[in-house]
Amino acid sequence: MKFRNFKTVPKIIFGRGSFEQLDDVLAEERQKADDFVVFAVDHIHKDRALKEQIPAQSHDMIIWIDTTHEPKTSYVDQLTEEVQAFANGKNPVSVVGLGGGSTLDMAKAISLMLTNPGGSASYQGWDLIKNPAVHHIGIPTLSGTGAEASRTTVLTGPDKKLGMNSDYTVFDQIILDPDLITGVPKEQWFYTGMDCYIHNIEALNGTYINEFARAFGEKSLNLCHEIFLEDHPDADEKLMMASYMGGQSIAYSQVGACHALSYGLSYVLGYHHGIGNCIAFDVLDDFYPEGVKIFRDMMKKHNITLPKGITQGMSEADMEKMIKVASGLAPLWENVYGTDWQEHVTPELLRSLYEKM
Known part of the structure; x- marks a missing residue:
């Protein structure tokens, strides 16, 4: 019998106030002056206090993820192209997902599609991803989906709803700060x-x-x-x-x-x-x-x-x-x-x- 050799999140920070350590975590990835980070943030935080706590530098990119609908492959492809255009094809040193399960899934999907050719719909299934993703970090502001721990990013495609299931999907780092889920409706x-x-x-x-x-x-x-x-x-x-x-x-x-x-x-x-x-x-x-x-x-x-x-x-x-x-x-x-x-x-x-x- 052959057992699955599955990957788990290698680095985890847990505790109230731990979100403040994100800048230190990203500093380890920023090695050159033009290294940049993409922050994929749930759009509900655009007018909330958390917006001011995002440690974005002047040359970083913030994407406000529209979570009105479930994540779609077409939306992943659109945002991937926007990131590629932002720095003329240079990849970010990290993609940070900040939000609920949909936002975390979008961050995982973007980090995968920056290093794998074609559209994301062609990777809906099990172990179809060939190349490792860009470094990516998950920070939930809503808990329950398990997206911060899972090896999938669930997407609605042209003819099915199915995740990109891969060891490369798993976050490189997660930050679990209970302060961030306080006050959810x-x-x-x-x-x-x-x-x-x-x-x-x-x-x-x-x-x-x-x-x-x-x-x-x-x-x-x-x-x-x-x-x-x-x-x-x-x-x-x-x-x-x-x-x-x-x-x-x-x-x-x-x-x-x-x-x-x-x-x-x-x-x-x-x-x-x-x-x-x-x-x-x-x-x-x-x-x-x-x-x-x-x-x-x-x-x-x-x-x-x-x-x-x-x-x-x-x-x-x-x-x-x-x-x-x-x-x-x-x-x-x-x-x-x-x-x-x-x-x-x-x-x-x-x-x-x-x-x-």
Whole structure:
């Protein structure tokens, strides 16, 4: 049997106020006078205090990432070209992603596309990236997706939603500062945090589970219970670690039915990843009964009401698109059913689940 030799983030700084060390981290990368850094920052921070704390020098580039929609391959290609034009083809010494999961994924994707030819859509899949990325740093201002720890950057392309899954995708450095996630709007905090909770439920109940993944997944799940059921006073620190550990868990296992269905919702109906996962998870009692029950307890505690009837009146063409996207995620379904997953994942099953939403 051949075991996966996967890469993890090699350098991590954790703690309140640790964002202030970013300038010191970047100083190690800046070796020449014309070395520059690209800061890919969630556009919500354009009018917030964090903007003034970004340690950008006069010749650096700041990109305000539009996170209105899920990250698209066309947007990655556009921003990559802008970076190349900024310094006449010279690559930055680092790309810094500062924001939620979408922004971190965009930063990872840009750092990959600066060193790999063609468009990003051609790299949607597993281990298609050939050249190492530009040095890249992830700094979450929203926790739950695990994007800071994962080897994927999830993108919506012309005909599918699928990540660029590669060891080269993994950040070279992350800075986990709980101060940065203080004050996130309640629903956004909940939906993004539930991405982490769902990661753990899918991994721990999957056929890919092993003791490495279980160790991270169980601890992350326990932290989620403290955060979303007990109102723990250190909730920000705990959520930041739960997100990281959830990302580590799925690095050596896999997500499952909820994420497969959510990808379809996102591709066709445009739902953001966190809320899309919640909508999908709420109809998966037959797959994850205990996990769904506790999820509903969490929703009740935090007064969260999910959209209902979102697939009513949908055209047959759109329904078929969703089914196609969801059924195309072979590793996720194998994690649910095993190697004979195709006998179980029929268009009829997927249609019935989507119709419940």
